[in-house]
Amino acid sequence: MELTIEEVRCWLVDIPTIRPHKLSMATMGSQTLMLVQIRCQQGIVGWGEGTTIGGLSYGPESPEAMKLTIERYITPLLLGQPLSGVTALSEKLAAVRGNSFAKSAIETAFLDAYGKYVGLPMAALLGGARHQRLPALWTLASGDTDNDLNEAHRLLETGRHHAFKLKIGARDLETDVNHAVRIKQTLGEHIHVHVDVNQGWSMAQALSAIPRLQAAGITLIEQPIALTAVDQLIDLAKRFPVTLLADEAVTDAQQGLSLIRQGFSGAFALKIAKAGGPFQALKLAHVAQAAGISLYGGTMLEGSIGTIASLHAWSTLDLEWGTEMFGPLLLKDDVITQPLIYKDGHLSLPTGHGLGIDVDQDKLAYYARK
Numbered sequence: 001m002e003l004t005i006e007e008v009r010c011w012l013v014d015i016p017t018i019r020p021h022k023l024s025m026a027t028m029g030s031q032t033l034m035l036v037q038i039r040c041q042q043g044i045v046g047w048g049e050g051t052t053i054g055g056l057s058y059g060p061e062s063p064e065a066m067k068l069t070i071e072r073y074i075t076p077l078l079l080g081q082p083l084s085g086v087t088a089l090s091e092k093l094a095a096v097r098g099n100s101f102a103k104s105a106i107e108t109a110f111l112d113a114y115g116k117y118v119g120l121p122m123a124a125l126l127g128g129a130r131h132q133r134l135p136a137l138w139t140l141a142s143g144d145t146d147n148d149l150n151e152a153h154r155l156l157e158t159g160r161h162h163a164f165k166l167k168i169g170a171r172d173l174e175t176d177v178n179h180a181v182r183i184k185q186t187l188g189e190h191i192h193v194h195v196d197v198n199q200g201w202s203m204a205q206a207l208s209a210i211p212r213l214q215a216a217g218i219t220l221i222e223q224p225i226a227l228t229a230v231d232q233l234i235d236l237a238k239r240f241p242v243t244l245l246a247d248e249a250v251t252d253a254q255q256g257l258s259l260i261r262q263g264f265s266g267a268f269a270l271k272i273a274k275a276g277g278p279f280q281a282l283k284l285a286h287v288a289q290a291a292g293i294s295l296y297g298g299t300m301l302e303g304s305i306g307t308i309a310s311l312h313a314w315s316t317l318d319l320e321w322g323t324e325m326f327g328p329l330l331l332k333d334d335v336i337t338q339p340l341i342y343k344d345g346h347l348s349l350p351t352g353h354g355l356g357i358d359v360d361q362d363k364l365a366y367y368a369r370k
């Protein structure tokens with residue numbers, strides 16, 4: 001069954017966050033969702049989303065650049081071309097180098113449309129859902145230990161989350177280590193706490209901090225050092241029993257294979273934006289599975305569309321480290337008609353065709369950049 005795209009439209013949608021979100025490289029007060037809609041000759045519409053973190057402070061593509069790449073370079077490759085499925089789409093997109101964030105938005109929109117066309121949820125096009133709800137942790141990143149602890153206690157009481165990630169790497173090492181150790185010790189041994197340093201440490205700092213975090217019961221250390229310091233990341237993963245999670249250092253299947261070949265023994269954070277879409281991210285997942293590397297479902301702090309696209313992909317896997325698909329909860333509002341269901345530390349997979357969620361046109365018009 002072939003789908004033929006006849007129109008592609010993009011919007012930049014700015015939504016404030018519920019509180020400042022402090023990472024080692026940026027503090028976010030709002031998030032920009034680059035939304036894309038594809039209209040097909042068969043009367044079907046599909047939606048996709050591209051996000052990044054802090055403009056150009058996290059990755060090489062800004063939301064504005066994603067929109068430009070799609071409008072100017074990707075759309076002409078696709079219009080009027082009958083596409084038999086996501087692999088046919090990938091072949092067309094190969095004519096554009098890089099730009100995985102923009103490609104992820106387009107691949108999502110295509111899978112949404114194709115799922116609606118054939119009457120199946122997106123997960124069914126990606127191998128089939130093995131889970132109808134997936135664990136979703138919350139990230140504590142207010143920049144203040146007491147505030148983070150209050151936030152964690154509130155979320156544990158309501159049961160919305162059972163596990164937390166801490167953003168560190170911006171402050172001096174001792175402050176960061178004390179912050180993480182205090183939060184872990186206060187929350188207790190049964191609450192999973194992991195830290196994401198977002199490349200903030202040198203090797204010497206990592207060697208000093210990791211044993212102390214490990215001793216305090218922190219179970220996962222995410223991207224402690226620069227993404228280019230591959231030899232050191234492999235070395236750190238071998239030195240300590242605590243699991244090292246590669247995030248910025250592993251984007252797609254090729255990079256994953258290269259890290260594995262060089263002897264990396266930690267875990268991989270999957271993100272649809274890093275790989276170029278849900279289908280591409282699963283290629284990395286399958287390479288990792290073949291090598292016995294454990295997996296984590298990561299976010300680029302997407303709104304609901306990117307979060308649910310990711311969830312469809314992650315639902316086809318067994319993720320040893322769960323997911324962080326909390327992005328929509330960090331935003332004051334969103335542009336979909338039905339809120340997502342977060343309960344008992346899990347996010348539920350919508351049951352409709354394609355993504356299984358609908359865009360609220362009034363909200364889109366209200367929040368879209370003029």
Ligand code: MUC
Nearest residue numbers: 139196198247299301324
């Ligand atoms: C990252 O590097 O993992 C994920 C959660 C969060 O708070 O930030 C992102 C980025």
Ligand code: MG
Nearest residue numbers: 196222223247
């Ligand atoms: Mg990370």
